[in-house]
Amino acid sequence: xxxxxxxxxxxxxxxxxxxxxxxxxxxxxxxxxxxxxxxxxxxxxxxxxxxxxxxxxxxxxxxxxxxxxxxxxxxxxxxxxxxxxxxxxxxxxxxxxxxxxxxxxxxxxxxxxxxxxxxxxxxxxxxxxxxxxxxxxxxxxxxxxxxxxxxxxxxxxxxxxxxxxxxxxxxxxxxxxxxxxxxxxxxxxxxxxxxxxxxxxxxxxxxxxxxxxxxxxxxxxxxxxxxxxxxxxxxxxxxxxxxxxxxxxxxxxxxxxxxxxxxxxxxxxxxxxxxxxxxxxxxxxxxxxxxxxxxxxxxxxxxxxxxxxxxxxxxxxxxxxxxxxxxxxxxxxxxxxxxxxxxxxxxxxxxxxxxxxxxxxxxxxxxxxxxxxxxxxxxxxxxxxxxxxxxxxxxxxxxxxxxxxxxxxxx
Numbered sequence: 001x002x003x004x005x006x007x008x009x010x011x012x013x014x015x016x017x018x019x020x021x022x023x024x025x026x027x028x029x030x031x032x033x034x035x036x037x038x039x040x041x042x043x044x045x046x047x048x049x050x051x052x053x054x055x056x057x058x059x060x061x062x063x064x065x066x067x068x069x070x071x072x073x074x075x076x077x078x079x080x081x082x083x084x085x086x087x088x089x090x091x092x093x094x095x096x097x098x099x100x101x102x103x104x105x106x107x108x109x110x111x112x113x114x115x116x117x118x119x120x121x122x123x124x125x126x127x128x129x130x131x132x133x134x135x136x137x138x139x140x141x142x143x144x145x146x147x148x149x150x151x152x153x154x155x156x157x158x159x160x161x162x163x164x165x166x167x168x169x170x171x172x173x174x175x176x177x178x179x180x181x182x183x184x185x186x187x188x189x190x191x192x193x194x195x196x197x198x199x200x201x202x203x204x205x206x207x208x209x210x211x212x213x214x215x216x217x218x219x220x221x222x223x224x225x226x227x228x229x230x231x232x233x234x235x236x237x238x239x240x241x242x243x244x245x246x247x248x249x250x251x252x253x254x255x256x257x258x259x260x261x262x263x264x265x266x267x268x269x270x271x272x273x274x275x276x277x278x279x280x281x282x283x284x285x286x287x288x289x290x291x292x293x294x295x296x297x298x299x300x301x302x303x304x305x306x307x308x309x310x311x312x313x314x315x316x317x318x319x320x321x322x323x324x325x326x327x328x329x330x331x332x333x334x335x336x337x338x339x340x341x342x343x344x345x346x347x348x349x350x351x352x353x354x355x356x357x358x359x360x361x362x363x364x365x366x367x368x369x370x371x372x373x374x375x376x377x378x379x380x381x382x383x384x385x386x387x388x389x390x391x392x393x394x395x396x397x398x399x400x401x402x403x404x405x406x407x408x409x410x411x
Contacts, residue, residue: 045138045358046405047100048093048379049318051145051189052109054367055082061150062108063157067201073371080365080382081390086128088392092380093364094135096398097405100184101132102317102360104142107170108149117173129178140184140317140360143171143223146194146370157203158212164219171223179230186266186317187220190241191254197370213253220254224261239266239317242301244273248308259312264357265305268318269342272297288322288375292331295341302349302356313355316346320362322375326383335379335397343404350410361401365392
């Protein structure tokens with residue numbers, strides 16, 4: 001279980017452009033075609049987020065290993081080699097005082113062929129989850145962080161008629177192994193961004209986007225039931241990427257359709273859009289480090305979900321800021337300032353009634369940002385391009401987050 005939280009007192013979007021395209025895409029595609037506990041009753045949880053394909057390296061055959069090998073993307077290579085260095089990264093998170101460590105159990109890794117479950121790779125995830133618990137943290141497990149096996153890709157990916165059944169077999173295998181003991185669950189990472197990634201990388205035709213949403217909804221609902229069968233007290237979500245103005249529309253495609261199968265709403269917030277800050281357009285041209293942060297947008301996002309999902313607990317599953325290859329940002333923003341100002345806005349939302357019970361920073365280390373190593377979000381920076389040793393070097397965000405975790409009073 002998590003370590004007891006100390007008394008705290010502190011008062012002091014990565015994919016926005018993609019989602020603008022998603023809104024347009026969905027409009028075109030349409031034309032073409034348990035009672036959750038109250039957040040006040042919970043211990044507030046501080047955590048870090050990561051994902052398998054982005055950090056593990058030694059990538060098995062999957063949709064994304066194929067995308068990464070295409071001319072439009074930088075090769076994934078070793079990533080930051082979490083596959084062999086997980087204990088040191090988990091230890092770094094524990095040293096911050098983190099209470100939650102988010103990972104994904106990669107379907108492509110544990111089921112490399114139909115009907116074949118790789119016990120060696122399942123043993124690897126056994127060790128990862130055990131290490132998270134050994135260091136006093138709770139695992140948050142993502143079932144699908146945009147990656148599926150190559151044999152599924154050969155059958156059409158999400159267009160494959162047997163996709164949901166195959167996906168739920170993976171969900172059952174993972175839930176049977178890791179449910180219980182407080183494990184937190186994310187079924188599908190950012191569904192609208194997932195659909196966009198599949199369309200933009202050629203894994204899905206644009207006109208099939210509504211079908212993929214339908215199947216993601218079916219998969220989530222089935223996984224929710226499966227996880228609760230193994231652990232009736234489980235807490236399950238799907239994290240939504242919050243895009244100002246577009247979020248209520250995007251949520252009609254997925255989140256609104258599964259609200260009766262959510263124990264909390266997972267919120268991912270990176271960028272805001274205001275009349276005097278339109279820099280989010282840079283995310284659409286692969287320059288996310290040129291987007292000026294808008295901390296007040298996190299407050300707006302949390303209050304929006306408080307209104308639209310009354311009584312539903314909230315958890316900030318992802319929040320972070322990129323730099324370009326680790327260089328200082330041209331706008332002067334630092335990771336420590338970003339953390340402090342976003343946490344301040346989260347605390348403000350809680351004071352105004354938002355039932356938030358957790359916050360994860362994305363991410364503990366730099367990683368493969370879905371096609372490139374240039375955007376760096378890590379508390380620890382790793383120069384994958386030029387450092388064969390993959391040395392973890394602390395940014396100013398490390399001390400800032402440690403202080404936030406130690407000192408912040410959230411209720």
